[in-house]
Amino acid sequence: MGITEQLHIESNFKKASMFVSEGNLLAAIQIYQKLLKQKDAERVATIKLADIYDQLGKGKAAINLFYNYLDRNGKDEEVVRLVGFYLLRNSMFKEAFEFVDKFHDISDENMDYIRSLLYFHTKQFEIAHINFKNYLEKYSSSEFIPNVYLYLAKTHLVFAEYDDALTSVKKSIEYSAQIPEAYKIEAEIYYHKEMYYHAGESIRKAVQMDPTIIAWKHLQIRILLMLGELSKAEMNLEGVIDNTHTSAELLTLLGHSYLKQDKVEHAKNYFEKALQINPEYTEAINGLKLC
Numbered sequence: 001m002g003i004t005e006q007l008h009i010e011s012n013f014k015k016a017s018m019f020v021s022e023g024n025l026l027a028a029i030q031i032y033q034k035l036l037k038q039k040d041a042e043r044v045a046t047i048k049l050a051d052i053y054d055q056l057g058k059g060k061a062a063i064n065l066f067y068n069y070l071d072r073n074g075k076d077e078e079v080v081r082l083v084g085f086y087l088l089r090n091s092m093f094k095e096a097f098e099f100v101d102k103f104h105d106i107s108d109e110n111m112d113y114i115r116s117l118l119y120f121h122t123k124q125f126e127i128a129h130i131n132f133k134n135y136l137e138k139y140s141s142s143e144f145i146p147n148v149y150l151y152l153a154k155t156h157l158v159f160a161e162y163d164d165a166l167t168s169v170k171k172s173i174e175y176s177a178q179i180p181e182a183y184k185i186e187a188e189i190y191y192h193k194e195m196y197y198h199a200g201e202s203i204r205k206a207v208q209m210d211p212t213i214i215a216w217k218h219l220q221i222r223i224l225l226m227l228g229e230l231s232k233a234e235m236n237l238e239g240v241i242d243n244t245h246t247s248a249e250l251l252t253l254l255g256h257s258y259l260k261q262d263k264v265e266h267a268k269n270y271f272e273k274a275l276q277i278n279p280e281y282t283e284a285i286n287g288l289k290l291c
Helices: 002-021 025-035 039-055 058-074 079-088 093-102 109-122 126-140 145-158 162-175 180-192 196-209 214-226 230-235 243-261 264-277 282-289
Strands: none
Touching: 002 025, 002 039, 025 039, 025 126, 039 058, 039 079, 058 079, 079 093, 079 109, 079 214, 093 109, 109 126, 109 145, 126 145, 162 180, 180 196, 180 214, 180 230, 196 214, 214 243, 230 243, 243 264, 243 282, 264 282
């Protein structure tokens, strides 16, 4: 490729990047689509264009773009890894399995991590557990080690191996204290071990780090109730009660907690709220009968 053509390609990439920064994605797409037709620009253009499609919620278009590139260019291991992670991130587990099987000869810390996660997310927990343990031995310096310990804790949790789960999640936190889910899993383990004070401390950290996940706040309320902290549990209700069974269950637990304190009107109020969500919820019906 001549210097003039190279400069032309570089100029087009700069223009496309400028359009992206300005929010003019359509113009950027048009440039990248033209660059796809130039051999020396195809790889980068594929990755850039797929990223835009992802931003626009056009996941299938992004995947097809990668597939077409691999069909034309054979095995590009970096692109294979990108596709594997993309499919995994978008919960396209069946397609991800088929894809990584196609490239079964690629075995490195990225692909083995993807394979292990796929086994976990498709509920093949025993295989996932073995893979995670092997991963720790094989790739001890991998950047994914904190997450591998976290998922190892999750598999132990599935098998009700709470002591082993706690050991694993603490290793995850030891390697990286910046993963909110690690504290949520730690809280869940402590909850199962009936160590509610420790569970409360862990879930507080998780929610503080990521206050957007309603399920974590539900767990926090459940823990507060086990600690007898009714007023704190009530304070945490705001914004987390929806039309799910979990919300009906939490409201019913609050009702029973107040009933134990002979605060019948408070109890009745929560049982009725639970039944507004699920009129057939037996626990709330029975609780209301006790008021």
